[in-house]
Amino acid sequence: MTRSVKMPASYPAIVENRGGKGRAILVCEHASKAIPPRWGDLGLTAAQREAHIAWDIGALGLARGLERRLDAVLVHAPVSRLVYDCNRAPDQPGAIAERSEMHQIPGNTALDAAERAERTESVYLPFHEGLHAEITRRIALGLSPVLVTIHSFTPQWHGRPRDLEFGIIHDADDRLARAVLAGVAPTGLRAALNQPYAASDDVTHTLKLHALPYGLPNVMLELRNDLIATPEAQEAMADRLAPALAAALTAGAHEMAG
Amino acid sequence: MTRSVKMPASYPAIVENRGGKGRAILVCEHASKAIPPRWGDLGLTAAQREAHIAWDIGALGLARGLERRLDAVLVHAPVSRLVYDCNRAPDQPGAIAERSEMHQIPGNTALDAAERAERTESVYLPFHEGLHAEITRRIALGLSPVLVTIHSFTPQWHGRPRDLEFGIIHDADDRLARAVLAGVAPTGLRAALNQPYAASDDVTHTLKLHALPYGLPNVMLELRNDLIATPEAQEAMADRLAPALAAALTAGAHEMAG
Known part of the structure; x- marks a missing residue:
């Protein structure tokens, strides 16, 4: 008797500049808006x-601009967070959001356990396996890695403008966040610690999963997205931020030896 | 121009009773004494x-006795800790020990970074990827898993006999350890919390890596190995321990919902 076995798809992490000699491992969980065909349009408009x-x-x-300036390795996810948000554990409500801001997401409503498990296996797991492999390889090679996740936030929230330009967020280990904050003045950015989100908003899953168990210095960076809307703006922002990050890594190197 | 690329070997985690319906994920990082041929005998005698x-x-x-009695899934490592100790991070001295108790391990002496990275990639990473896949699948399926690692210790330590029979060890989350301790009396075992080792001895890496980031109740169990030296003794010990573990999972189910 033969049976056809449904193999889940797999969307591996994308790793760039794997040979980079800098200490930073840059991570972008929300790099992509791509929705693979098996999930259709999730019931959303093209604009959504x-x-x-x-x-x-x-x-x-x-x-990518920071990757080049810091000679960092960059690990990013190839699938939209609408399918699975790789910065959430499988039992967090935001992992497969039924609602985001004001938008209902029809294709994520009333999923059964098997569908949740399939998305976890197809999207979440290969992303984190790829990141874990890169982290442990660098630890084994004695490269003293640090983890820096890169995010962006909207200039308006429920209709109100946000003054903040640069958020620096930490979990239980605040060493690198405080080092970045200490060096932020030359960037000219309006910056704050644990804004516009904080660990209590469940936004630090990647830090918990990959940095804390290994004692790696780590931080989550949030840029207001109107400041990085074009390739030119992204390059300009990388120019502003890279020296501050480099200084934080150097200044903290002794304390942050792990 | 062609180049031959040396592919590292890979020794995946072994998963038994994957369909088990119990909450416990049992883990045995030190299940095997097997040394794959590529590492020879590490310069050790057959007795060592x-x-x-x-x-x-x-x-x-x-x-395995507990797996059957609790209908648990069991994940174990197929390679000896002499090659790589899967309960240690790649930068912990015990990951690839140069010395264990009184024994020098010639094949682990003065390794270069590339050899450390290769062992990490071949042994540590596939074991933890397999365990991570099983944990996240069960979380996504809504099965509320708990993590229980199973170890044994020697009846003598540097020549002195140990009275302890059963050690119950926790990391930052002590919920399950205290629930097991509370139910230990019917086993008749001489038990203690955080003996013969504790988190400060760097023995809780698996708990840190897989349980804490997901908020899973977790515990490391240590049995004195003279009490489980034969298949019959292992079955008898599983008979003694299984009710205590089942009670701890039930008693704590409400508090330990995660």
């Missing part, structure tokens, strides 16, 4: 599938 | 390669 609910606008371009 | 420095004697048999 281009918007912030699908991805962090500008984050990947900024991350 | 059979001893506790190579594996946790009796742990896998006990874990």
Whole structure:
């Protein structure tokens, strides 16, 4: 008796500049707005599938600019967070959001456990396996890696403008976040610690999963997306941020040896 | 121009009773004394390669006995800790030990970074990827898993006998450890919390890596290996321990919903 076995698709992490010699491992969980065909359009309009609910606008371009300036490795996810948000554990409500900001997501409503497990296996797991492999390889090679996740946020929230330009977010280990904050003045950005989100908003899953168990210094960076909307703006922002990050890594190198 | 690329070997985690309906995910990082041929005998005698420095004697048999009684899934490593100790991060000295108890391990002496990275990629990474896949699948399916690692320790330590029979060890989350301790009396075992090792001895890497980021209740169990030296003794010990573990999972189910 033969049976056809349904093999789940797999969307591996994309790794760029794997040979980079800098300490930073840059991570972009929300790099992509791509929705693979098996999930159709999730019941959303084309405009919704281009918007912030699908991805962090500008984050990947900024991350690539930082990658080149810091000789960092960059790990990013190839699938939209509308399918699975790789910065959420499988039991967090935001992992497969039924609602994001004001938008209902019909294709994510009333999923059964098997569908949740399939998305976890297809999107979440291969992304984190790829990132885990890169982290552990660098630890084993004695490269003292640090983890920096790159995100963007909307200039308006429920109709109100946000003054913040640069958020620096930490989980239980605040060493790198405080080092970045200490060096932020030359960037000229309006910056704050744990704004516009904080660990209590469940936004630090990647830091918990990959940095804390290994004692790696880590931070989550949030840029207001109107400041990184074009390739030119992303390059300009990378120019402003790279020296501050480099200084934070150097200044903290002794304390942050792990 | 063609180049031959050396592909590292890969020794995946072994998963038994994957369809088990119990909450417990049993883990045995030190299940095997096997040294794959590429690492030869590591410069050790046959007697050394059979001893506790190579594996946790009796742990896998006990874990299998518990697996059947709790309908648990069991994940274990197929390679001796002499090659790579899967319960250690790649930068911990015990990951590839140059010395264990009184024994020098010639094949682990003065390794270069590339060899450390290759062992990490071949042994550590596939074990933890397999365990991670099983954990996240069960979380996504809504099965509320808990993590229980099974170890054994020697009846003598540097020549002195140990009275302890059963150690119950926790990391930052002590919920399940305290629930097991509370139910230990019916087993008749001489038990203690955080003996013969504790988190400060760097023995809780698996708990940190897989349980804490997901908020899963977790505990590391250590049995004195003279009590589980034969298949019959392992079965008898599983009979003694299974009701205590089942009670801890039930008693704590409400508090430990995650």
